[in-house]
Amino acid sequence: MTENRSRSRRVLGVSLILVAIVLCFFTPFLWIVSNSFKPQLTIFADVTPLSWKTFLPVHPVLENYRTLFARTNILHALLNTAIVSAAQVALTLVLCSMAAYALTRIRFRGSKVVFALILLTFLLPVEAMLVPLYQVVSGLGLDNTLLGVMIPWIASPFGLFLLKQSFEELPRDLEDAARIDGAGHLRTFVSVILPNVKVPLLTLGLVTFLFSWNSFLWPLVIAQAPEIQLIQVAIAQQGSPTQLPNWGETFAGATVATLPLILLFLLLQKYFTQGMAMSGIKG
16 A cells, blocks of 8 residues: 555656646747737736736737738748758758768778767857858858758768667668679668668658758858848848837747747657667667
8 A cells, every 4th residue: 555655656746747847848838829919018018927917818919920921021931941941851861871871881991980070070069160161151152042051051960870870770681681682882772771760860850850940040141131031030130120129029920930840840759759769869
């Protein structure tokens, strides 16, 4: 009887901790969505004192969304962001999978050194690379283009690490059987290796899409033309510089920008967790 009570208390304690964690992550998004349905004055009035009105609109209005879609180019920015994110996912999967295959299946001297040097780029902050990246991309004539926004990030060290871990777990017997049948590296890579790493590929695609969709600093620097703005930059630059920001409109833009990511993650979350487990990444 005592053991059952102790077990029930542990389950209750774990459940309360999980609920608290969920609330910590969900509450900010609930606040953003709630404020997107409030007039400007109501947003400030509901901030203090903190109550249920802070997180739920009492008299919801759609004026912020009407203003957002009428006065800004947010739909065009959404299209630009979708194009950049989809292209970056495709190019990253191709490049990282080929690099992972070369480092795990083709024996050459110095392969471990090459892999270690690539992983060292994790230590470089994005801010430190902005100036040289801008000089290179601008020198290639790719500034103010969607290609210039995506191309510096398709060679992903994280993607290489994730796929290399997955490739190393595949038995060598698969490619040995393919070689006996006369398959070369290209056919082995396409017909044997890739079909067995679908989950890690989907995981890398999802992570890359999230990174690309949420990027702000680099698109702000390299894409100055309004017609190629991405969604995060368009939200930050909406409104007039001579007037106070319309926070309700800003919250509406943040909600519109976040919903596609939530839907995508809900559809692919099982592949994401499986891919992380298979790659040996904990957390």
